[in-house]
Amino acid sequence: MANSAIRRVLIIADAGHATPRISEISAILPTLGWETVIVTCNSYENEFARQIMADDSRLRILPGIINAENLNGGFQGLLRRHLPFISENFAARVSTLLKSILFIPDEYFLWQLRISLKFKEIKNAGPYDVILSSSSPVSAHVAARRLSKRLGIPWVADLRDLWSDNHNYPFAKFRKLIDSRVEKRVLADARTIITVNQTWMEILAKKYGQRVSTIENACKFHLKENYTPEPRKICISSLGPVYPGQHNLEALLYLLNDFQKIVNCRLVLNIYGDLDNSNRTIARNFKERMVDINFYSRVSHEESWKIQCKSDLLVLFTWESTRLSVGHIPLRSYEFAACGRPIIVMTDHKSKSFLDYLPKGNFHQTNDPRQILRILAGTENEPLSDQEANLVDQSLTYTDRALKFVDVFEKAISE
Secondary structure (H helix, E strand, O other): OOOOOOEEEEEEOOOOOOOOHHHHHHHHHHHHOEEEEEEEOOOOOOOOEEEEEOOOOOOOOOOOEEOHHHOOOHHHHHHHHHOOOOOHHHHHHHHHHHHHHHOOOOOOHHHHHHHHHOHHHHHHOOOOOEEEEEEOOOHHHHHHHHHHHHHOOOEEEEEOOOOOOOOOOOOOOOHHHHHHHHHHHHHOOOOEEEEOOHHHHHHHHHHHHHHEEEOOOOEOOOOOOOOOOOOOEEEEEEEOOEOOOOOOHHHHHHHHHHHHOOOOOEEEEEEEOOEOHHHHHHHHHHHOOOOEEEEEOOOOHHHHHHHHHOOOEEEEEOOOOOOOOOOOOOOHHHHHHHHOOOEEEEOOOOOHHHHHHOOOOOEEEOOOHHHHHHHHHOOOOOOOOHHHHOOOOHHHEHHHHHHHHHHHHHHHHHO
16 A cells, blocks of 8 residues: 555556546646556656556557548448448448457457556556546456456546447447446456446446446636637537447538538538548548548547637537437537537437536537528627636536545545
């Protein structure tokens, strides 16, 4: 056990997936008496924590623009190129089947093995009082469980998305039986299980009882980046994955195509994050229309914040209306609200009641290109004050969330 005056937490969370939650929490914990050591593949811009790099090519962020012709679409795209006579739906089913068979517990399974190879370096950076793993990817929990046993210290699992009950489940239905077994076996050894909303806590509590608690996502109240609009250009940004069947990219592109017809300026849509083969095909087709589209790989938390602040318009996709998504606030919506830029919400919700779940901010549900003009002009509704645009409820800060994590750590240690 480490010195009681100075605690130390070992965090297993990749910067390309666990941001901004882990990035912000780990920066605040030292001010609360908790030193942090983070095992990651991609670097955090965090001067307060020691970082141990466990590299993995599947996790690694490769920043920069991607040419449309280079968006090959993984195995699904490979099948289509070599067997052009098969349908895209068939290629997608084969791809899903192979991933379901080969990638357990997820497509980043090799990362947990590379973390094991770093055990000596991880141990020497200790001793630790507790381990925190945060997913996605769920391989982080497998690695944390192994380290917990080898180091003989308690472990806390933070599920920002559910595991086998994930509303964006990427595998075939038969895999749920496997994932459910793997999940229960792995999380059985976690001292505490955390998730981000009440609905998901109730689902997990049926499996794991009173060990489950909720620590919601939050917003960083960093100073905004300076924003200067470019003349005769409207920059629109979509950040984060666009999930096939869950997010309607085609509806967004049709809306922007109609919008381009009524504005006398250049319209640019920048898409950051992973796109599956079907969405890539849709996006390529629209590059031949009026919408100017740029594709980018995933970017870091810090770069994402800069992009948000310097965009004329942001796009927030919400999920299909399922029991797992109702009441859940997409994590990036907090920072969208905080940066103060106008946001259009693409959703299948038929009413605007889902807006009640979002933080205060400049959010608009629309399928009307003329309404976008009013949104950009700030005349769609009463402009928010700076305080309102930055989420007036100060309990949404990561300082509040960090305090809750400390309470969980202390409880895990005492037990």
